[in-house]
Amino acid sequence: MPTNKSLKLLAPWKQLKSNTKDWDSASAEKLGAMLICGHLIREFEKTTLNLASKGLVHGPAHSSIGQEGGAIGSISSLKMGDMVSGSHRGHHQFIAKSLYHSVSEWGAPGSSLPDAVYDILKNTLAEIMGLAPGYCNGRGGSMHLRWDEVGMLGTNAIVGGGTPLAAGTAWSCKRAGTDNVVINYFGDGAANIGSVLETFNLAAAWKLPLCFFVENNQFAVSTSVAEVTGDSRLSARGPGFNIPSWQVDGMDPLAVALAMEEALKHMRAGKGPTLVEAIVYREFHHSGGLPGSAFRYRSKEEEAEWKERDPLECLAREMVSREVTTTEKIESLKSAAQEIMVRIADDLTVKNGANLSIKPELWPKKEFCNFGIRGNLSELEGTRCEELAAYSKPLKEVKFAEAASQVMLRRMEKDESIIVMGEDVHRLGGGTNGVTKGIPERFPDRILGTPISENAFVGLGGGMAMDGRFKPVVELMYADFFWVAADQIFNQVAKARHMYGGNLEVPIVIRTKIAMGTGYGSQHSIDPAGAFAMSPGLRIVAPSNPFDYVGLMNSALACKDPVIVLEHVDLYNSLGNIPVEDLDYFIPLGKAAVAKPGEKVTILSYLSMVKHSIDAVEALGLDAEVIDLRSLDRAGLDWDTIGESIRKTNNVLIVEQGTLGNSYGTMLGDEIQRRYFDWLDQPVQRVHGAEGWPSVSKVLESAANADIDDIKAKLSEMMKTISPL
Structure with missing residues (x-):
């Protein structure tokens, strides 16, 4: 019989729960800040859903109502230099990070709101509505919220897409010698994405100060975690990569804050990444203002049970019971949050009878569409x-x-x-x-x-x-x-x-x-x-x-x-x-080179096919001009050099080695015929590989790739139509 020995994981994995003593020792300032921030997020999301129902949010409205505990609990313990990134459902994280970064003193619930609140919420809502005053000038919208100044690295519409990027920032924090950390928020759906799991491994290997924060709201659109995952305890993923992991009730903001404090201590000590799984519940469907039960993947009873565990009500109840605040002050806070969102909505919209519309002057200019695709060099x-x-x-x-x-x-x-x-x-x-x-x-x-x-x-x-x-x-x-x-x-x-x-x-x-x-x-x-x-x-x-x-x-x-x-x-x-000694010179991006001057044909090529083109021209004794493109992107094509040659030769041959289906010449040839049609004596000609991919067989590989013989053959064919004069 074989001998079996149980193996132990290298990293701890635990469930954290808050207790009465934790609530008793929590500072009034910390609890108050979480409550204020939470209600501002709640009213912001309500306003967003209301505007979306009126057609004023172009695109999705992924509400975080019900999930605020994860954001306010985790972000409450961060320092100014810490950074966060989020997923497509990231309004609450963006607002929490922005508010905590910008507000130095919160005051008690019920007192006047800090001055920074209005601008932050207004600019965030403007971005979600696609308006110019937004943090990304209206281009990012709900799913691409970024504000460098407060350490908000961006929300991301690709499920799991922001996780490797967050690791890059965490690497930079470590390399720069700081003790700053990065929190990457994602949901239960992203926990199954390859790029996320790849980043778990890489972050652990390089001991990056990165917290993988899983907001497990138990549904990826309408598919439950249990349907698609062998172990729905998603924090179980961490220890397999030697990442210390916590599972915490995300409906308890203090428990989230305590788990994050432990995770932060680990990361700031240079010990590497952490994983926190917060069990939360989104009140509404994946996007919009209808509940999940309206789409029959959740029951009304289930939704009601989770709503009774509302994180903001949990926080308020514990604070009132300890006389940290009063019910009246909380109601005053709710009213203040509602009033500020009414003001913001009024500032972004205009009434047309019974209807609302966007104030026309707030839209980005149409010419802004192409701004910022790339820099100006x-x-x-x-x-x-x-x-x-x-x-x-x-x-x-x-x-x-x-x-x-x-x-x-x-x-x-x-x-x-x-x-x-x-x-x-x-x-x-x-x-x-x-x-x-x-x-x-x-x-x-x-x-x-x-x-x-x-x-x-x-x-x-x-x-x-x-x-x-x-x-x-x-x-x-x-x-x-x-x-x-x-x-x-x-x-x-x-x-x-x-x-x-x-x-x-x-x-x-x-x-x-x-x-x-x-x-x-x-x-x-x-x-x-x-x-x-x-x-x-x-x-x-x-x-x-x-x-x-x-x-x-x-x-x-x-x-x-x-x-x-x-x-x-x-x-x-x-x-x-x-x-011999000079390696500090530059060749401009967007500048082609005439590799061989000529008068009869313009040959456009790049990489190894430049020399093959020159060799073919010389072997045939032709008067052709060979241009080494060097820069291949649309903005980098040197139309001055290309155009000057075409107006001289009136004939163009594009030479590349690769396959037809993946051909660069398809785009280039089309653009040349649009720009220089009146100067062409014949259609743009091309040398390229076969339609089939290169194979391991030497014979089939040779057939798939273009070579010097293909260039010679095409040039000989072209010369039959070119006047010798």
């Missing part, structure tokens, strides 16, 4: 720019990968904020391709080998970038892995500046390699340029030689926008010139 003004063709100082020949590692080392010497992270970047003598060579030895505390969890560590890099104290350089081992991290790249990093009002900077560089021709098959071989070009907010650079890599990487690291740096495996061992 003013941070690159005054930089010294160089081009290889005009560079006059001594040069040396190096491999592409060596140039990449040298410029990264140089920038890390000059800028202590640069942090490199990714899978195996700290091992193998420079990662899997040698690009991080020398960094582990020179900067061991600034290169982070990550777990295999792309969504978590890319999101963590995004959170670091938004925090602003550090500049993350994130490596994804293969371009295909972008799709593993797709939420953090496309929904978070690319959208953040625009989504949160247009002024947030997101200085992150994400490097990856295109591995076509290596035999690694369909899931390691794509060229992602076409997909990234369709995502506003991302800048994309694609260096084709070592000199350009140095200049473009310097620009990418100075840029305040997210920059994707594409590298090609065929280029790593290729040779090219870089300056």
